[in-house]
Amino acid sequence: MLRAFLRTEAGSTSVLLVATALALLWANSPWGGTYEAFWHTSMGISFGGAEFSLDLRHWVNDGLMTVFFFLIGLEVSYEVRLGQLRDRRLIAVPAVAAFGGMLVPAGVYLLLNYGGPGAGGWGVPIATDTAFVLGLLAVVGARCPDPLRAFLLTLAIVDDVLAIIIIAIFYTDELSVTALITAAVLLAAIMTLRWLKIWRAPAYIVLGFALWVATLESGIHPTLIGIALGVLVFVYAPTDHKLLLAGEAVQEFTSEPSARAAREAALRVQRAVSVNERLQLRLHPWSSYVIVPVFALANAGVQLDGETLRAAVTSPVAIGVALGLLLGKFAGISLGTWLPLRLGWGVLPGNLVWGQLLGGAAVSGIGFTVALFIVDLAFAGSDLHAPAKIGILAGSLLSAGMGWLIFRLAWDRGGVCAPPEAEPAEDLPTTLAVPVGPGDHVRGPADARVTLVEYGDFECPYCGRLHPILEEVLRKNPDVRLVFRHFPLRTLHPRANAAAIVAEAAADRGRFWEMHDILYDNQRFLTDADLEHYAAELDVDPWSDVSRHAARIAVDETSGRDSGVRGTPTLFVNGVRYEGGHDLDSITRAVEESRESA
Structure with missing residues (x-):
C-alpha cells in the first residue's frame, strides 16, 4: 500500500509541474485576461425554480478538491487501523515534527504581518505538498529512501489533518444553522448505513453529494466533509475465511473456466480486500493525475510582470510566505523531530541520520496545493492574492533547492549507513585488527x-x-x-x-x-x-x-x-x-x- 501510494504521488509530480507552468504561461501570455475570465465562468444545475451554481474555480476548489481530501481521509483511516500509525512510538516523532512545521512558519509569517492587512494569511505557509516533496526525493535519490519517505508521508498525513482543522476553524466566515443541521442529519444517515453494514454505492453517492451541498451552504468548507467521509470508509485486514473463499473460487475457475466461475472468483477476491483499499486504488490516479493538476491550473496563474514582481519583493505577505516555507518549515520540523527524540517520546522508522532528516525538513517547505487553497480562502476578493502566490512559488523553489543541496553535498555517503558523529577526524586503520578465528x-x-x-x-x-x-x-x-x-x-x-x-x-x-x-x-x-x-x-x-x-x-x-x-x-x-x-x-x-x- 505505502509503495503504491509513493509511486503514484511521485509519478504525478511531472504532471503537476506541467499544469503549474501552463497556468503561469496562460496568465502571462497575450491572452492573460482570459485566464480569470474562464475560471469565473458560472456553471450549475437547476430543477424547476431551484438552482445551484458556482463558478469553475469554486467547482474545482470546493468540489474536486473534496475528492482529494476524501483520499487523505482514506489514507488516515488505513494507516491508523492497519498501517504505520498503529505504532504510537512511530507516530510521535513525525506528529510533533508536523506540529512544529506548522507553528513556526505561522509565527514567521505573523512576525512580518501581525496587525496588517495580510495577517489573515498566516495559514498559507503551514502546509506541505506531498506530491512535490516525494517527487523531489525521487529526483535527488536520497540515501535510505524508504524510511525517509515513510517518515515524511506520516508527517504529511498529520500535516494535512491539522490543515483541514485550521481551515474549518479559522477560515469559515458565516454559519447557516439550518444547513448545518441538515448536514448533521445526512452525516448521521451515512453513519447509520455503515453501522447496519449496508454497502450500496448509490446510497452513499446520493447522501454524500447532498451532504457536500449542505456543508457548502452551511459556511463550513466542504473539504472537511471529504476527510470525514474518508475516515468513515470501512477498512480491515483480509480474514482467513475470506482468503480461503477467494482461493477456492480461483481454484474452481482454474479447473473449470467459465463466465460464471470468473465472475464468482472476481467477486470473492474483491471482497477479501477492504472498500478503503479498493477506493484508494481507483481514485489515487484520478486525484494525482487529474484533480490536483486541474487545481494547479485553476489557481497557480499569477501575473509576473515587472510591476507585480517589484511589489512582491517589498510585500510583507510575499516575504512572510516565502520565509515561512523556507526557514519556518525547516526550523519547525527539525526542532519538532529533535524534541521527541531527545525526550524519548518516540523512535524513527529506522535507517535515518540527521542529514537525511534535515534534507527532508528542507524539502517539506514545498507548499503548493493546500497553500494555494488557503490563499483563495484568506484573500478572497483582495489584491493580496498575487503577492501570496508569488511567495508560495518563491518559497517552494528555494526550499527545493536547499533540500537538494543538503542531500547532494552534505549527506551523500556512497551507499554506507553511518551516523554523522561516526566520521572521525583521524586516519582510520585499513587492515583487519582481529584475524579470522574459530569463533567467527x-x-x-x-x-x-x-x-x-x-x-x-x-x-x-x-x-x-x-x-x-x-x-x-x-x-x-x-x-x-x-x-x-x-x-x-x-x-x-x-x-x-x-x-x-x-x-x-x-x-x-x-x-x-x-x-x-x-x-x-x-x-x-x-x-x-x-x-x-x-x-x-x-x-x-x-x-x-x-x-x-x-x-x-x-x-x-x-x-x-x-x-x-x-x-x-x-x-x-x-x-x-x-x-x-x-x-x-x-x-x-x-x-x-x-x-x-x-
Whole structure:
C-alpha cells in the first residue's frame, strides 16, 4: 500500500509541474485576461425554480478538491487501523515534527504581518505538498529512501489533518444553522448505513453529494466533509475465511473456466480486500493525475510582470510566505523531530541520520496545493492574492533547492549507513585488527584463497542489497569464503541488535547462516514477534541466553571499531579494507586481484 501510494504521488509530480507552468504561461501570455475570465465562468444545475451554481474555480476548489481530501481521509483511516500509525512510538516523532512545521512558519509569517492587512494569511505557509516533496526525493535519490519517505508521508498525513482543522476553524466566515443541521442529519444517515453494514454505492453517492451541498451552504468548507467521509470508509485486514473463499473460487475457475466461475472468483477476491483499499486504488490516479493538476491550473496563474514582481519583493505577505516555507518549515520540523527524540517520546522508522532528516525538513517547505487553497480562502476578493502566490512559488523553489543541496553535498555517503558523529577526524586503520578465528561465522571452505570479512547490520538497507551480491560471488568463486561479523548501528536501526541476538541464538544450534539469510530477506519485518516467528521456523529459542549473545556481538563490534569500521557494510578482502563499489563487478575484480597476490 505505502509503495503504491509513493509511486503514484511521485509519478504525478511531472504532471503537476506541467499544469503549474501552463497556468503561469496562460496568465502571462497575450491572452492573460482570459485566464480569470474562464475560471469565473458560472456553471450549475437547476430543477424547476431551484438552482445551484458556482463558478469553475469554486467547482474545482470546493468540489474536486473534496475528492482529494476524501483520499487523505482514506489514507488516515488505513494507516491508523492497519498501517504505520498503529505504532504510537512511530507516530510521535513525525506528529510533533508536523506540529512544529506548522507553528513556526505561522509565527514567521505573523512576525512580518501581525496587525496588517495580510495577517489573515498566516495559514498559507503551514502546509506541505506531498506530491512535490516525494517527487523531489525521487529526483535527488536520497540515501535510505524508504524510511525517509515513510517518515515524511506520516508527517504529511498529520500535516494535512491539522490543515483541514485550521481551515474549518479559522477560515469559515458565516454559519447557516439550518444547513448545518441538515448536514448533521445526512452525516448521521451515512453513519447509520455503515453501522447496519449496508454497502450500496448509490446510497452513499446520493447522501454524500447532498451532504457536500449542505456543508457548502452551511459556511463550513466542504473539504472537511471529504476527510470525514474518508475516515468513515470501512477498512480491515483480509480474514482467513475470506482468503480461503477467494482461493477456492480461483481454484474452481482454474479447473473449470467459465463466465460464471470468473465472475464468482472476481467477486470473492474483491471482497477479501477492504472498500478503503479498493477506493484508494481507483481514485489515487484520478486525484494525482487529474484533480490536483486541474487545481494547479485553476489557481497557480499569477501575473509576473515587472510591476507585480517589484511589489512582491517589498510585500510583507510575499516575504512572510516565502520565509515561512523556507526557514519556518525547516526550523519547525527539525526542532519538532529533535524534541521527541531527545525526550524519548518516540523512535524513527529506522535507517535515518540527521542529514537525511534535515534534507527532508528542507524539502517539506514545498507548499503548493493546500497553500494555494488557503490563499483563495484568506484573500478572497483582495489584491493580496498575487503577492501570496508569488511567495508560495518563491518559497517552494528555494526550499527545493536547499533540500537538494543538503542531500547532494552534505549527506551523500556512497551507499554506507553511518551516523554523522561516526566520521572521525583521524586516519582510520585499513587492515583487519582481529584475524579470522574459530569463533567467527564462516561460509565457504576453510582453505579458501580469498577471505571476505563483512561487518554488517541486519536492518541496514545497503547490507541487504549487498547480501545477494556476496552470495553470487561465493557461487562463482569456490575458493572464496565469507565471514560475517556483527556491527549493529543502534542509533540508526532500532531492530538491528535484537536481530543479531536471534542470529546468535540460531548459531548455538548450528543454523546461523539460515537465520542470516532469513533476516536479510525480511529486513522490513524485524519486530520481536517477527523474530520469534523466524526462530520458531528453525526450532530456535530466540531469547535463551541474551546476555551471552550480546557479549558475543560486542566482541565483533570492538574488533570492527579497532579495524576502523564506522558504518555498514564494511568489507575486508584478505584482511585489507575494501574501498570499491558494492556491486558484483567491483567486488569480483577485488577478489581476483587478491587471489593473484595471494
